Amino acid sequence: xxxxxxxxxxxxxxxxGAAALATGIGRARAQGxxxxxxxxxxxxxxxxxxxxxxxxxxxxxxxxTEVNWATFDSNPLQDRLFREASxxxxxxxxxxxxxxxxxxxxxxxxxxxxDFQRANPIEDFADIAPGLVAAMRFDGKLVxxxxxxxxxxxxxxxxxxxERGIKAPPQxxxxxxxxxxxxxxxxxxxxxxxxxxxxxxxxxxxxxFARAFGGDxxxxxxxxxxxxGALEKGLATMQDLFKAGALPRTFATTTNDDQVTWIxxxxxxxxxxxxxxxxxxxxxxxSKFPGKIKAIEFPISEAxxxxxxxxxxxxxxxxxxxxxxxxxxxxxxxxxxxxxxAVTTGAARNGNGPVRVxxxxxxxxxxxxxxxxxxxxxxxGARVPLPAFPEAARAQTIFLExxxxxxxxxxxxxxxxxxxxxxxxxxxxx
Amino acid sequence: MDADRGERQARGSLxxxxxxxxxxxxxxxxxxxxxxTPAHGLLLTVIVxxxxxxxxxxxxxxxxxxxxxxxxLVNYVKVLNDTYFWRALFNTIFIVALVVHLELLLGLGxxxxxxxxxxxxxxxxxxxxxxxxxxxxxxxxIWRYLFDPDVGPVxxxxxxxxxxxxxxxxxxxxxxxLISLLSIWLHLPFTFLIxxxxxxxxxxxxxxxxxxxxxxxxQMFRKVTLPLLVPALVVAALFRYIFVFRMFSEVWLMTxxxxxxxxEVLAVYLYLExxxxxxxxxxxxxxxxxxxxxxxxxxxxxxxxxxxxxSDAR
Numbered sequence: 188x189x190x191x192x193x194x195x196x197x198x199x200x201x202x203x204g205a206a207a208l209a210t211g212i213g214r215a216r217a218q219g220x221x222x223x224x225x226x227x228x229x230x231x232x233x234x235x236x237x238x239x240x241x242x243x244x245x246x247x248x249x250x251x252t253e254v255n256w257a258t259f260d261s262n263p264l265q266d267r268l269f270r271e272a273s274x275x276x277x278x279x280x281x282x283x284x285x286x287x288x289x290x291x292x293x294x295x296x297x298x299x300x301x302d303f304q305r306a307n308p309i310e311d312f313a314d315i316a317p318g319l320v321a322a323m324r325f326d327g328k329l330v331x332x333x334x335x336x337x338x339x340x341x342x343x344x345x346x347x348x349x350e351r352g353i354k355a356p357p358q359x360x361x362x363x364x365x366x367x368x369x370x371x372x373x374x375x376x377x378x379x380x381x382x383x384x385x386x387x388x389x390x391x392x393x394x395x396f397a398r399a400f401g402g403d404x405x406x407x408x409x410x411x412x413x414x415x416g417a418l419e420k421g422l423a424t425m426q427d428l429f430k431a432g433a434l435p436r437t438f439a440t441t442t443n444d445d446q447v448t449w450i451x452x453x454x455x456x457x458x459x460x461x462x463x464x465x466x467x468x469x470x471x472x473x474s475k476f477p478g479k480i481k482a483i484e485f486p487i488s489e490a491x492x493x494x495x496x497x498x499x500x501x502x503x504x505x506x507x508x509x510x511x512x513x514x515x516x517x518x519x520x521x522x523x524x525x526x527x528x529a530v531t532t533g534a535a536r537n538g539n540g541p542v543r544v545x546x547x548x549x550x551x552x553x554x555x556x557x558x559x560x561x562x563x564x565x566x567x568g569a570r571v572p573l574p575a576f577p578e579a580a581r582a583q584t585i586f587l588e589x590x591x592x593x594x595x596x597x598x599x600x601x602x603x604x605x606x607x608x609x610x611x612x613x614x615x616x617x
Numbered sequence: 618m619d620a621d622r623g624e625r626q627a628r629g630s631l632x633x634x635x636x637x638x639x640x641x642x643x644x645x646x647x648x649x650x651x652x653x654t655p656a657h658g659l660l661l662t663v664i665v666x667x668x669x670x671x672x673x674x675x676x677x678x679x680x681x682x683x684x685x686x687x688x689x690l691v692n693y694v695k696v697l698n699d700t701y702f703w704r705a706l707f708n709t710i711f712i713v714a715l716v717v718h719l720e721l722l723l724g725l726g727x728x729x730x731x732x733x734x735x736x737x738x739x740x741x742x743x744x745x746x747x748x749x750x751x752x753x754x755x756x757x758x759i760w761r762y763l764f765d766p767d768v769g770p771v772x773x774x775x776x777x778x779x780x781x782x783x784x785x786x787x788x789x790x791x792x793x794x795l796i797s798l799l800s801i802w803l804h805l806p807f808t809f810l811i812x813x814x815x816x817x818x819x820x821x822x823x824x825x826x827x828x829x830x831x832x833x834x835x836q837m838f839r840k841v842t843l844p845l846l847v848p849a850l851v852v853a854a855l856f857r858y859i860f861v862f863r864m865f866s867e868v869w870l871m872t873x874x875x876x877x878x879x880x881e882v883l884a885v886y887l888y889l890e891x892x893x894x895x896x897x898x899x900x901x902x903x904x905x906x907x908x909x910x911x912x913x914x915x916x917x918x919x920x921x922x923x924x925x926x927x928s929d930a931r
Contacts, residue, residue: 262892262893263892266892266895269681269682269895270681272681273681273682290682291682292680292681292682292683293681293682294682295682296681296682379767379768381767387875387876388873388875435767436766436767436784436786436787437765437766437767437786438786439786439787439872439875439876439877440761440785440786440871440872440873440875440876442873454768577680578894580893580894580895581893581894584878584889584893584894588877588878589877591875591876591877592876592877595787595876595877597877
């Protein structure tokens with residue numbers, strides 16, 4: 188049997204070998220470029236997987252560059268993006284920025300894009316929803332290019348509605364409440380069904396209920412609770428649903444992912460999610476009800492029906508170049524290509540919410556996408572749930588805390604709204 | 618010996634004395650320096666420098682995109698005046714007290730049971746240690762499902778036999794209880810292993826002597842087992858105090874501190890300040906306050922441990 192002995196010569200040989208290996212790896216890396224992208228998994232998926240295939244391949248081949256995706260959930264993604272951008276330099280070139288975190292302070296960390304756009308413009312830039320572009324402009328400088336919008340709609344399980352003898356989805360909020368209560372039952376399959384499932388950690392849902400009565404949390408011009416009565420009615424409606432068992436007992440700890448699972452498994456009949464979730468909810472590999480999950484615009488209250496348009500909640504993501512990125516030209520090249528008309532339409536086929544108006548007008552896309560028309564209509568009047576300002580995250584946390592207390596019945600809606608106004612007011616910019 | 622020591626002290630070659638009373642000369646220190654420098658360098662790099670940075674951060678107003686500005690002790694005052702901080706502190710102390718003591722009791726009971734001789738000891742040992750191999754994320758997902766108020770098997774079983782279920786998503790006290798149970802389930806193997814090893818190291822002769830003296834099982838436990846297990850109990854308690862005091866993942870994965878931030882613990886409070894509100898000054902101040910509180914809570918155990926170690930050494 189041969190025994191291995193470590194002596195000076197062996198150690199020296201191993202050291203030289205390791206150094207040569209490291210040099211070889213370094214050279215191999217230098218031959219091909221890599222673009223590091225900070226993103227949410229959904230951004231990566233919509234650009235690389237689905238019916239339209241991998242939309243980054245042509246760009247990768249043309250630029251001899253690999254795309255390295257570092258994906259995180261929304262809040263950790265924004266945290267990582269800002270931390271990377273705060274360093275003296277970073278290996279990350281592109282980062283996705285969500286509208287609610289796009290404040291003036293955050294914008295200072297991103298590279299201004301106007302010079303890139305002048306030198307090497309994005310195809311038909313005016314086609315990208317102007318309202319979304321404007322939200323990414325600070326002190327006249329564009330810091331991010333919109334990529335994905337998530338406009339929410341009301342999803343329903345058609346099979347469960349049919350089982351309870353409900354022929355059509357609700358046209359008003361009052362009908363929605365009534366149907367959600369009727370759909371709180373044990374299905375023929377033996378599954379306990381809850382009328383509606385909502386996550387409690389996002390302001391989208393209470394804001395949607397408030398808007399159904401013409402109210403809001405913080406308006407675009409930073410007016411806090413512009414219509415107190417409407418927000419109180421919205422919270423009272425949610426409280427009523429919870430008391431009736433038409434919202435889950437776990438409402439206060441339900442997350443966005445739970446909503447998807449509950450709908451796919453037939454544990455809930457209604458939910459509120461971005462239209463772009465349609466494909467996922469009907470995916471035969473994940474859903475027990477493929478083809479049966481449909482969506483409509485969230486219904487407005489009876490009193491406002493036909494009088495004012497419903498302002499759906501929209502959130503959107505945009506692509507930025509980190510201010511301290513080493514190769515900003517490569518990053519812009521990526522953003523420019525991923526914002527083209529062809530890639531925008533392809534990403535929409537893969538499940539992205541397209542930010543170009545022309546995508547919805549594309550007859551081929553509209554024919555393939557059952558929700559294209561309703562989504563386009565909802566997007567036309569959509570507004571963000573709350574505008575971005577330095578203390579927006581803290582304001583949203585207070586709002587959600589008071590909403591939870593109201594829904595669980597610990598506070599009456601009027602007390603909760605009073606507390607929201609009192610506690611959020613000092614956080615708004617002067 | 619003392620004269621030699623005095624002479625060396627006068628010459629300046631004697632630079633100190635270790636815990637065991639041995640003297641160290643300058644030459645010995647110089648010879649030892651290359652061996653201790655890497656460890657001290659590591660400590661300096663990963664503990665001392667970051668700690669100093671966090672102290673500096675705690676006296677500044679700092680967030681992304683803005684240069685930090687010195688604000689003195691304002692952040693400490695803000696944190697100490699924040700009702701969420703006090704609620705998180707109360708919840709943390711509640712969980713620490715429940716988890717550490719219940720876990721010690723269960724760990725001790727199981728260690729004694731195993732030491733008394735069990736059939737299929739290997740299989741049972743593997744079963745007891747298994748939770749330690751489960752990741753906290755998987756464990757939280759499993760427990761969330763098990764205790765789901767509508768369809769969770771545990772909730773369904775409790776309803777079936779007429780017992781009230783844990784409304785952990787609605788009642789903060791239920792939420793804290795479930796988080797504590799999850800933590801105990803996950804970490805009991807750690808406590809059990811320490812106590813079991815300590816119990817096995819007690820010489821059999823002591824029990825034989827106690828039997829000759831006609832001691833009852835209870836007397837043997839009180840007069841032989843317990844006194845000899847005290848050092849291991851202190852070590853286990855101290856480690857668990859430290860770990861539970863900074864508990865984050867169990868709470869975050871089970872309730873995210875809800876409903877309405879009522880099951881929040883200090884680590885979750887700190888996380889929100891740092892990574893959701895990006896208030897780095899307040900977050901850093903919270904970190905130092907946490908350290909101070911945990912030192913106060915653990916001081917008794919630390920003194921007991923040091924006393925025990927030094928008495929053994931001498």
